[in-house]
Amino acid sequence: MESERGITLERGLVRGKEIHNQNPARLIEKIIRERIFESLYWKEQCFGLTAATLCDRAVELTYIGGQYGQQRPTPFLCLAFKMIQLQPEPEIVEEYLKAEDFKYLRALAAFYIRLTYPPAQVYKLLEPLLADYHKLRLRNMNGFRLTYIDDYVDALLTDERVCDIALPRLPKRIVLEDMEELDPRESALGSELESEEDDEDS
Template sequence: MAHLADAKSLLDNRGHYAGQTFHGVNPLLLVEKIIRERIFESLYWKEQAFGLNAATLLDRAVELTYIGGQYSNQRPTPFLCLTFKLLQLQPSREIILVYLNDPDFKYLRSLAAFYIRLTWSAVDIYRTLEPLMGDYRKLRVRGMGGWRMTYVDEFIDELLTKERVCDIALPHIKTRAMLEDADELEPRESLLGSEVESEGETDAEEDRGANSGDE
């Protein structure tokens, strides 16, 4: 069956995994078995995702209109199916960064961010994803409870702080505080702080303008 071929696509002729590992495991195992099976049996996977490569996956990803894990009767979302396809393809970091830094497609950016959180090292995750905390665009989320709204920065924050996102258990990584204590990361510069400072400077300039007009 096609889904069995998918599951074995990264195994050698003895049934051993012969590809790159992430967090010490076969990347396909980052998705729980029951969810993998639901992905393989989904219509979206069979018709839209099965034969994709790193280039054609981009065409599907820019069509995404929401994020999420499973919905309705535990059906996987296209977002989850494409995440799993990325785990199969293991595209280069350069390709993932192209996905991430495309300013026009927020769901493509979210997909790349999710993949980065699943596969990259802790230091690289923080360095790459934290700058996206300044992206305040709305995202639609579909889950078992129906629809809800979130924002790109909130989704990124969940990836950095939650244990489970889009029905996937995220690999354990060191916290930012632990990485700072080990001198692996510089202290984070708050985006909010810079905004507050900028607003304060603007207010001060307006005050100075008003006072000069009174003189």
């Protein structure tokens, strides 16, 4: 805890713009923030990182996940919190997301977007990754298991918790379509069927 101008601040709160009407650091529960600050990875690998050098750390990741073992935070979770602290420009985050050759950097960007972006932007940016079938290693309390980027992104769009973090409420896609914030989603399968029908007609 620290005091500034007579106001008591929680450790690790960000002096930047609010996200979802709250201090961005509160997107990660306090107990998990404390575990991040105490972790060796945070102390040794996250000190002094910028948006550019964080990218270097992210491409070194070999798995995603929240906590493991005796509730220790994964490097993935530490870097996600560092991104929240840094609040990189949207252009930088979206470049991370486009990095098809670096799947864990891409997974990190997707997680950050889900935590911090407005709902319509979440759908627009993450739905294309539902066509990405690269394998990911996921670490949790029970060890490692295999997943895929499309499954991981589907969880980001539909589950309440991912990587042990409670996600901000995300309205259903149909609600945003009704509000005209999103166009109706075009199914890749539907496009293929239309193409086959055109071939048959011709």
